[in-house]
Amino acid sequence: MSDPDKSRHVTIMIADGRKQWRVTGPLEQELAAHRCQTATTEKQTLDAALEQLSSHSTIDVVIVNLLYPAENDGPPNQEPLGLAVVNAARDRERAVGNGKRTTLVVALRQPSTAYPDLDREARDAGADHVLEWSDLGPRSRYGGLKELAKWIHDELTRNDLIAPLPELSRDDEPGILTALSDIGEANVSLLITDLAATVAEVKSARLTYVTPGASGAHVLRAELTLADDTLRTWLLKFAKDAAELKTELINSQNVAGAYTTQLVVEYLPYGPxxxxxxxxxxxxxxxxxxxxxxxxxxxxxxxxxxxxFHQLFLDGGLATLYRNATRPAKEQRHGNHPVPAVEGLMLPPHRRLRVRTAIAELEGLMRESRAVELTVAPDIVSTIEGFVRSGEIAGRAVDHRHGVLEVVPQHADLHGGNILVLMARHPRPCVIDLAAYGRQHWALDVARLVVDIVMHCLDPAPESHFWDRWSVWRAAVARTSLFEPAADDPDNPAAIEALRWVAAHKDDLLPLLTDVKQWEWHVAVAEQLLRYACRHRLSTPKRLLGLVAAYDQLHLAQSALPNVPSSF
Ligand SMILES: Nc1ncnc2c1ncn2[C@@H]1O[C@H](COP(=O)(O)OP(=O)(O)O)[C@@H](O)[C@H]1O
Ligand SMILES: [Mg+2]
Structure with a gap:
């Protein structure tokens, strides 16, 4: 991992023509706070600075004053001679010829009306960072030498010029190798340091790979050794896009207090x-x-x-908020109108396309005697297409007269991969991955979990790849959706127990469910089933189950639709 020969020793050259050495001591102190030992040489004349750069000695950082006092009196009384130092530092790097950065260049300037383009010129010459001298003051907006020291430390780490801290170790497992080569070891080190900053100093981190969920983030487990040699184990999520991580963190803070404390995994408050x-x-x-x-x-x-399940949903669990209903309204030409319930249950447009692809992939199996051979295959396809396209329920158009959308606070991605069970004499549930937390149709959390259990826990691989258990799965979905206990199944006792628990606790889990809303529940289950039909990670029989059981649910929904005055 980190190169054992690479130290945390930093060599700095300061080239300043003004004989003002206020920087060296305080900067060294700030770098010491990042556990760097610093040796600084100060060059007062330009020639001395250029000579040092032409020698073979190591220089990790050049801090150069851009505007030197002019040799002749009279305006302008300053000249941008420091640019020569910037150029010399880059020439030196080019002479090594391996394209690697060996020196960071920080250029400092005074405000000057005579050289309005000096910033750009300094950058063009190769300066990595251009600041005003006044930025180095402790109360400056920039953040003073403290901020400069942090920047130097982070850039040196990222450019492999000092050994990263915390020191990382890992095994040669492909997942961790991929994650580290994507993110960069130095970045991982710096991110851990920043995340820990408000809690403790981290000396080392041992990393292991954790299989991520659908978000595409890299998920790593980090065993940290802190400065006082205590140990902590964190789960780290890395992503290129900050927005989703930020939402997850904010949601974790918002839900704190809504449920019993132990139900939601504890996040570090700082970040991303x-x-x-x-x-x-x-x-x-x-x-x-x-x-x-x-x-x-x-x-x-x-x-x-x-x-x-009791701890997950009841007594301070997720169902605590399932009664807190609100009715979103949508603005229309003639004032605010309630949103039809069916709109909260329709697939988003990109998923509609995926369902169409899944139908094309799986349709043939519905007619195939070696698979499930269903006589109603054409009806299945048209029923699903009608729902996906326009929210039609087995041939019937529905609108706000059939029901108005009510939303409640939910986890909103409640599948079995986002619920951990902590193993102890009395196992305890813990909810993770709050990126989607928020208000949604009241039936969706429970519908998602039921469908996830059927898809992932009833006859997991290898049985899930065969057809002989297919009708049992289909019946389990149907019975649970009608709140009847799923049939005994000695091969899947825990999953069946879970489905039965849900069926038996309908009043707690779906407190907004009434007879006239029964159809919404079936549509919620159908919507979830269609999502799973699109997942290539599931076996083909389970995916086909997604389509056919969704058809069953749409029919159940249709027969439960309330009668409304016919529209004209
Ligand atoms: N706090 C945690 N402790 C232990 N394992 C966790 C923790 N958080 C996540 N995991 C594991 O990492 C996996 C992915 O985490 P998750 O937050 O769901 O990521 P994603 O956003 O990619 O779905 C989970 O399924 C679980 O196995
Ligand atoms: Mg997840």
Whole structure:
């Protein structure tokens, strides 16, 4: 990992023609706070500075004053002679010829009306950072020498000129190698330092790979050794796009207090930290935890299902907020109008296209005797297409008269990969991944979890790749959606127990459900099933289940639709 020979020793040359050496001592002190030992040489004349640059000695950082006092009296009384030092520093680098940065150049200037383009000229000559002398004052907007020291430290680390701190270690596992080569080891180090800044100083971090979810972020587990030798284990999420991480962090702060404290994983409040185009957030790593998807595939979970689901939803769990309904309104020409319930249950446009692709991929199997051979195949396709296209429910158009959209605060990505079960004598659930948290149709959290259990926990691989259990899965979805207990299944006791628990707790989990809204629940389940039909990571039989069970749900929804006065 980090090069053991590479030290944290920094050599600085300051070239200033004004004999004002206020920088050296304080800058060295600030760099010491980043655990760098600094040796600084000060060159008062231009020649001395240029001579030093032409020698073979190592110079990690050049700090150069751009405007030197003019040799002749009279205006202008300053000349941009420092540009020669910038050029010399870059020439030196080019002479090495490997294209690597060996010296950082910081150019400083006084405000000058005589040289309005000096910033640009300095950058063109190769300065990495151009500041005004006044920026170095402790109360400047820039942040003074403290900020400059941080910049120097971070750039030296990123350019591999000093060994990174915290020191990273890892094994040769492909996931971690990919993540580190994407993000860059120096960036990982700097991001960890920044995330830890308000908590503790981190000496070293041992990294392991964690399989990410659908977000595409890199997820790593980091065992940290702090300066006082105590250990912490964090989960780090790295992404190129800060927005989603930021939302996740803000949501984690917003939900704190809404549920029992232990239900949501604890996030580090600071972040996202940003370095070199990457962003990161951190949370406490739940050691010894399994995802609910994994857990429900184990027979030993069966006896604890009821207890874990109770903690997840009831008594300060997620269902606490499922009654807090609001009705979003949409502005139209004649004032505000309620939104039809069906609009909260339709797939977003990009998913509609994916469903169409899934139908094209799977349709043939519906007629295939070696698969499921359904006589109603054409009806399945047209029913799903009608719903996806216009929200039509098995041939019937619905609008606000059939129901008005009510939304409640939900996790909004409640699948078994986003629920951890902490293993103990009494296992305990913990919710992660709050990026989507917010108000949505009241049935969606529960619909998503039910469908996720069927897709991932009923006959996991290899059985999920065969067709002989297909009708059992289809029946389990149908029965659970009607709040009837799913049939006994000795191969999947924990998953069945979970589905039965949901069916038995309909009043707690779906407190807004009434007879006239029953159809909305079935449509919510259908919408979730269609999403899973598009997932190539699922087996083909499970994907086809997504389509056919969605068709079943749309029919159940249609027969539950309330009668409304016919429109004209
Ligand atoms: N705090 C945590 N402790 C232990 N494992 C975690 C933690 N957070 C996430 N994980 C693991 O990392 C996986 C991906 O995390 P998640 O936050 O869901 O990322 P994504 O946004 O990519 O879905 C989870 O399924 C889980 O296995
Ligand atoms: Mg996730």
């Amino acid at each position: 930290a940003s370095h070199g185009g990457w962003h990161a957030i951190a949370m406490v790593f739940a050691s010894g935890a399994k995802t609910m998807r994994t857990w429900l595939c184990e027979t030993s979970a069966t006896d604890h299902v009821s207890d874990v």
